[in-house]
Amino acid sequence: MVQYGLLGTIGAVALLLVALRKFLKQSNDECKEPPIVRSTIPLIGHILGMIRYKVFYYQMLRDQTSAPIFSVPVIGKSIYVITSPQLVSTVQRMTKTLAFEPIVAMATQRVSGCSPQGNSIIQYNIDGSQGDRGYVITFFKTMHPALAPGPSLDAMNRIMIQNIAKSADALATSPVNRLNLCKWLRHELTIATTYSVYGPANPMADAKVEDAFWEFEGGLMMLLVNVLPSITARRASEARIAVGKAFQRYFEKGEHLNGSALVQARYNHSREYGLSMEDIGTFEAGGCLATLANTFPTAYWMLAYIYSHPDVLQECRNEVATITTTKPGEDGGRLHVIDMTTIKASCPVITATLQEVLRHTSVGSTVREVVEDTTLDVYALKKGNTLLTPANVLHTDSSLWGANTDTFDHRRFLRAPGKKMPSPTAFRAFGGGSTLCPGRHFATTEVLAIATVFIARFDMLPVGSWPPPDRGNAQFWTQILGPNLDFEVEIHERKELKGVKDKWAFQLSESKVVFAMAAEDLNEVGKE
Numbered sequence: 001m002v003q004y005g006l007l008g009t010i011g012a013v014a015l016l017l018v019a020l021r022k023f024l025k026q027s028n029d030e031c032k033e034p035p036i037v038r039s040t041i042p043l044i045g046h047i048l049g050m051i052r053y054k055v056f057y058y059q060m061l062r063d064q065t066s067a068p069i070f071s072v073p074v075i076g077k078s079i080y081v082i083t084s085p086q087l088v089s090t091v092q093r094m095t096k097t098l099a100f101e102p103i104v105a106m107a108t109q110r111v112s113g114c115s116p117q118g119n120s121i122i123q124y125n126i127d128g129s130q131g132d133r134g135y136v137i138t139f140f141k142t143m144h145p146a147l148a149p150g151p152s153l154d155a156m157n158r159i160m161i162q163n164i165a166k167s168a169d170a171l172a173t174s175p176v177n178r179l180n181l182c183k184w185l186r187h188e189l190t191i192a193t194t195y196s197v198y199g200p201a202n203p204m205a206d207a208k209v210e211d212a213f214w215e216f217e218g219g220l221m222m223l224l225v226n227v228l229p230s231i232t233a234r235r236a237s238e239a240r241i242a243v244g245k246a247f248q249r250y251f252e253k254g255e256h257l258n259g260s261a262l263v264q265a266r267y268n269h270s271r272e273y274g275l276s277m278e279d280i281g282t283f284e285a286g287g288c289l290a291t292l293a294n295t296f297p298t299a300y301w302m303l304a305y306i307y308s309h310p311d312v313l314q315e316c317r318n319e320v321a322t323i324t325t326t327k328p329g330e331d332g333g334r335l336h337v338i339d340m341t342t343i344k345a346s347c348p349v350i351t352a353t354l355q356e357v358l359r360h361t362s363v364g365s366t367v368r369e370v371v372e373d374t375t376l377d378v379y380a381l382k383k384g385n386t387l388l389t390p391a392n393v394l395h396t397d398s399s400l401w402g403a404n405t406d407t408f409d410h411r412r413f414l415r416a417p418g419k420k421m422p423s424p425t426a427f428r429a430f431g432g433g434s435t436l437c438p439g440r441h442f443a444t445t446e447v448l449a450i451a452t453v454f455i456a457r458f459d460m461l462p463v464g465s466w467p468p469p470d471r472g473n474a475q476f477w478t479q480i481l482g483p484n485l486d487f488e489v490e491i492h493e494r495k496e497l498k499g500v501k502d503k504w505a506f507q508l509s510e511s512k513v514v515f516a517m518a519a520e521d522l523n524e525v526g527k528e
């Protein structure tokens with residue numbers, strides 16, 4: 001009996017499996033390629049659109065379709081563009097078939113200009129077919145512990161904040177009141193960030209190395225295009241060599257041992273895979289791009305938005321006043337102390353303003369390669385094509401953000417009882433899923449620190465008027481719209497502080513307070 005019962009069960013299961021296979025096959029057959037958005041100019045129309053409008057071109061195409069994903073044909077290939085947060089979440093789970101590793105390996109080689117041996121180390125096992133070891137596969141994961149809230153991040157934050165405080169003191173006592181805001185921020189944040197990462201022997205403290213780094217960054221497009229880079233990107237290639245050599249000397253002297261847990265993790269990872277010291281040096285020039293390229297533009301836009309809206313400035317000042325402790329100081333003056341930890345926890349208007357700034361100025365895209373024919377929801381994606389999630393496409397969708405999506409509303413992200421908040425996956429400033437930016441806690445602390453120092457201590461007016469964001473300054477490799485590098489401001493210590501012998505101290509008690517900058521952070525908020 002038992003035997004017959006078992007056979008019956010097996011038969012029923014077999015029939016079910018056949019039916020299921022038939023159903024799945026049918027569902028697959030019903031899958032269609034994402035709808036194609038065509039250009040009015042055949043063949044090269046989309047390429048011209050991308051060159052002219054950069055990432056904003058996808059926004060223009062999005063407005064021609066209501067599909068959650070669409071296809072842009074470009075010379076024998078397709079670029080699939082995601083427009084829906086629901087599909088973003090699915091893509092984030094499909095890390096094997098919609099892969100990041102081949103893209104990183106290609107970009108790392110072109111950006112770093114490493115040796116052929118270095119390149120073969122990077123290329124090893126990028127498809128994961130040899131197991132879960134491979135330079136690219138493990139590289140970003142090694143950095144995560146150093147950048148997660150905890151003692152290593154606190155150590156970096158403290159050095160960064162002390163450097164920002166020094167910059168503010170120098171600004172307050174400077175006889176020059178007119179300055180180029182972008183270049184000032186770029187230099188001061190480069191110094192603050194790199195001391196916190198590299199320690200006392202920071203190679204970027206040498207002005208020649210810092211200048212070379214920004215020269216290299218400015219020529220990145222031609223390095224990525226990679227057509228005769230020694231001719232088409234000569235100055236950027238030379239600058240990269242200079243930065244790489246400075247880092248090589250730094251590592252050869254063992255100076256990283258006095259640096260952060262982050263630089264040590266990066267160095268140990270490269271040694272473990274057998275990279276030469278020369279390649280480690282040149283890789284670090286590339287590593288600085290992630291660390292430096294997006295923070296100063298964010299800080300610029302934050303200050304520009306706050307200072308061009310006097311009502312927002314006043315609201316932010318009121319919040320800073322609530323977290324400032326004042327006590328008697330030297331020479332009859334006062335000492336004002338601000339603990340940066342309290343900004344994330346107790347200044348909702350300032351943090352909401354930062355989120356709105358990031359929403360408006362994000363121009364980055366998450367890029368994936370379709371490594372095998374893949375079904376995404378009801379869409380069939382073909383192997384060899386590229387999948388893009390441009391942040392600006394999601395950040396400007398009125399079905400996600402409301403009719404006032406184009407308006408800068410510094411209170412948009414403020415929570416209030418009964419208020420409907422936007423979907424967290426629609427906010428892509430720091431990416432998401434397996435490539436979520438691990439530097440977001442450091443970067444947000446840094447931007448909030450510089451903004452708070454300004455709000456607390458300085459009045460600032462534009463020379464002329466505040467320049468509007470220029471879409472032409474979006475670069476393919478950065479996440480944040482570049483500011484105008486030639487713009488000047490008049491800056492003074494606040495009238496009420498003038499002539500007073502007050503001093504300011506900025507400190508950080510601990511960074512465990514997680515401020516939700518990505519959907520993934522929501523689980524961490526309020527854990528402690």
Ligand code: HEM
Nearest residue numbers: 140290291294295298366429430431435437438439443479
């Ligand atoms: C406001 C400043 C910053 C913004 C807007 C930003 C944004 C992003 C975004 C959108 C990604 C994901 C890219 C993708 O999906 O392909 C990313 C990745 C990354 N970011 Fe940031 N970032 C910032 C600052 C930083 C800082 C300061 C660091 C380091 C200290 C950093 C380290 C990284 C790294 C290592 C990755 C690669 C992660 C991976 O692929 O696993 N970022 N960032």
